[in-house]
Amino acid sequence: MQLTTVGKPLLKAANQASQLEQAGAGDPVVAERLRKLKLVETLRKKKVPWDEVQKLVGISKATYHRWKKRLEEQDLAGLKPKSRKPRKLRRKVHWKPDVLIRIERLRKQNPTWGRWRIGQRLHREGYTLSERTVGRILSYLERSGRVEPVSAFLARNRKARLRRKSQRPYARRKPAEYTALRPGDLVQVDTLWVDLGDGTGLRQFTAVDTVSRWGTAGVYSRASAKTALDFLQQLVRRCPCVIRAIQVDGGSEFMAEFEEGCRVLGIELFVLPPRSPKLNGMVERLQRTFRDEFYTRALPLGIEAIQGELEGYLEHYNLHRPHMALGGLAPVEYLAKLQEVSVPLESQMY
Structure with missing residues (x-):
């Protein structure tokens, strides 16, 4: 290190301080502290500022005065490091x-x-x-x-x-290579909470075929695995095509009896990853249509009466309502076009 402020006097002071090491030769810590005390005294005689002294020697002003006072009062023994052991120790207690x-x-x-x-x-x-x-x-x-x-x-x-x-006996993630090409290859199912505005509400199960956009729904007082199984049975009976796979989210209503029902019926059951409702986007969009077009009208009281009104709306939705994704056709018309048969005048599904 090049000492621009102190110069050669610092080197001379270091040589003088080294002679003091012999006094504390028995303890290298005492010798080092003696050397630093001498260096500080020499530097202060040269009127070196304290901030520079601290950088050069490595001790503060308070430390210097504390060491100097202990050296004057106790001689070399005052420069020995004090024990840091606490004055009062917790007594070791032997519990019964x-x-x-x-x-x-x-x-x-x-x-x-x-x-x-x-x-x-x-x-x-x-x-x-x-x-x-x-x-x-x-x-x-x-x-x-x-x-x-x-x-x-x-x-x-x-x-x-x-x-x-995460352990489910039958349901699994939809394979990346699985593609819905025919009606019934993949039906998306979800639940919708509907607030009736009078302090009561209901749960609606909604299903839509991803190819033909054919949809159905059922209302219940609660969403459970048993009510989901009942809706599954209604879905299989009403669907105009054979259902080969169903896709649901991770809700508990799609476990237990519902999952076992899919296994018994031979229907593949795909479960969405967590927090990914966009993968069930078609049924989510259908539920928005129900909110906008069906639940904005005046509805009767009671689950059975509302289900009756819902049946009439579903008939309109599947037989007459044009769909932009189907080129302006209704779902039943699109199915008929795929099968190259005429459209039935009356629905046999409701």
């Missing part, structure tokens, strides 16, 4: 075995309980332990591996729940 066993048993029975709940339980049983003591015992039990930390228990069970949720 019955207390350890009781707290361990309570935590194993209630894996998410912390020191407060366990402490409250112990107080009811006659123990006189503070909440902090219970916390120290729990920490000891966790370190020794006798109980599992609450965070580890929650993380492990969260992963287990995700694994259980």
Whole structure:
């Protein structure tokens, strides 16, 4: 390092300070502190600013005065590093075995309980332990591996729940190479919550064939696997083509009885990835049409009466309503065109 401010006097001071190392030869830390004290004194005689002294020597002004005072009062012993051991140490407490066993048993029975709940339980049983003591015992039990930390228990069970949720006996992701070419190759199914405005609401199951745009729907008081199975049976009966695959989201109503129903009927069941409603875009669009065209009209009271009105709208939707995606044809007209047969005058599906 080139010393522009101090120059040669600093080198001379370093040589003088090295002689002091012999005084503290028994302790290299004492010798080093003596050398730094001498360097600071020499630099200050040359009127070197304290900020530069601190950079050159490596000690602050407060440290210099503290060392100097201890050297004057205690001689070389004052420059020895002081022990950093706390003046007061926590006494090692040996807990009674019955207390350890009781707290361990309570935590194993209630894996998410912390020191407060366990402490409250112990107080009811006659123990006189503070909440902090219970916390120290729990920490000891966790370190020794006798109980599992609450965070580890929650993380492990969260992963287990995700694994259980993802395991479905029949449903699977739609293969990338699967393409719907014929009517019935893929039917999208979804649920719609409808607020009737009088404090009540209903659940509508909606289905649409992705090729012909033929659609159907059913209203229920709730969306469950049993009501979904009932809608599946209605869908199979009404659909003018053979259904080969159905695509749904991950809702619980499309599990259990609904999934088993698809398996029994020999219908492929595809489940969408999480947070991807756009992959069921056709049925989502159909449900918007129901909101705009059907649920904006005055409806009767009761599920059965609303279902009756819905049947009339579905007949209009499938037989008469033009679809832009079908070149202005209605779904039944488009199906008839594909089959190269005439369009029936009356629907046999409702």
